[in-house]
Amino acid sequence: MDWDKLRIFHAVAEAGSLTHAGEALGLSQSAVSRQIRALEETLDTTLFHRHARGLILTEQGELLHDATAAMNRRLDTAAARIRDSEDEVFGELRVTTTIGFGTLWLVPRLKALYELYPDLKIDLMLEERVLDLPMREADVAIRMKEPSQADLVRRKLMDVRMRLYATPAYLDRYGTPLVEADLAQHRLISQQAGAAQVSAGATLVRILFSGEVRSHLAINNYFGVLQGVLNDLGIGVLPDYLVEDFPQLVRVLPEVESAEVPVYLAYPEELRHSKRIEAFRTFVSEEIFAYRRRMKETDSSKT
Secondary structure, three states: OHHHHHHHHHHHHHHHOHHHHHHOOOOOOOHHHHHHHHHHHHOOOOEEEEEEEEEEOOOHHHHHHHHHHHHHHHHHHHHHHHHHHOOOOOOEEEEEOOOHOOOOOHHHHHHHHHHHHHOOOEEEEEOOOOOOOOOOOOOOEEEEEOOOOOOOOEEEEEEEEEEEEEEEHHHHHHHOOOOOHHHHHHEEEOOOOOOOHHHHHHHHHHHHHHHOOOOEEEOHHHHHHHHHHOOOOOEEEEHHHHHHOOOOOOOEEEEEOOEEEEEEEEEEHHOOHHHHHHHHHHHHHHHHHHHHHHHHHHHHHHO
């Protein structure tokens, strides 16, 4: 089967449009259309339903798209291995993690990684959905639980706890709660009950709401919760790794916290020898080691 036709078919299937596929491939719409018709004639089947809103794959088209997607993933893997055979760290690295950890901890530290490897191109995918690493939806992940798939290399980075924080300005105005029952006089800021989040955090929020809470601000990610706290809207349920970067936060009710949330770095076994992965893994590990050392020193100075 003609690979050029399959490549064009895959682009059309991904774009859902002859025009958009042609733009991505540098071909005219008519040239793309001719190749698709020729492929359909070769296979003696219809690959797309055509309508005013675009193109939709037929059942046969879905089968072929699954095959071309698998071929593309294998080509990506081969290209990555070829690139990683070089001495220098360069090229694209697709990293996935949660919105909270990505925006609040990882992104602020990436400047140091780029200074080490200026030719590295990081594609950072922040979402709560767990991407499939063996299927190459991403190269490396930082996850808030241990990965369950057996064909992944994984390394535990640290443990996180969800705790209560507020600003000095908020506490000066509304008072500092001394026991959990005092939260009834405050506004609590947390992730929405239905939002994707670590189970330990959700459990802590349920416990807090088992008592009376006067007012509540619910947001679907920790970045929003942090913004609410920083703007003196209330007491927020936030991960403890924020304390270093936001030293103005005051911990409220120190005895109240979630269970430990393990943070893991994981990547496919086939990328074990990738220099890009090694560079990212080493960087993140060293940053977390330094962070933990500083936190230990801070805790020691308080005692």
